[in-house]
Amino acid sequence: MNTSKNQKIENNRLIRRKEVQVKTGLCGSSIYAMMAKGEFPKPLQLSERRVAWIESEIDQWITERVESHRATNAILEA
Template identity: 35%
Template structure:
């Protein structure tokens, strides 16, 4: 199975989150830290990406959580 890697602009578009919101979600020191948000994968140097499947799973989890809260 081929897994697609999303770069940050694609993660922004897919999740609707801004750059700073994405990095807040993965920073344990941030008040907006979300341990369920997918961690980036180092691609080399300062380059990172996210597995598309993990991003989609996170979105699905958020949708499910909002349905249960309603």
């Protein structure tokens, strides 16, 4: 049970924009432009002037991009 609790804590970890940029390879303006189009997870408001993203949502977004890329390549190779 301890592992499950630790895993939930890790999945709910909040990360700031710089870490989101490192994880995704996107710049800040691209992140905000994609959020405006509904193509990227939106952050949580931590305070009046601070936001953070849920790490598991960013990880899921990355996974979906990789899966889409692989599916496209598989179709092109078939």
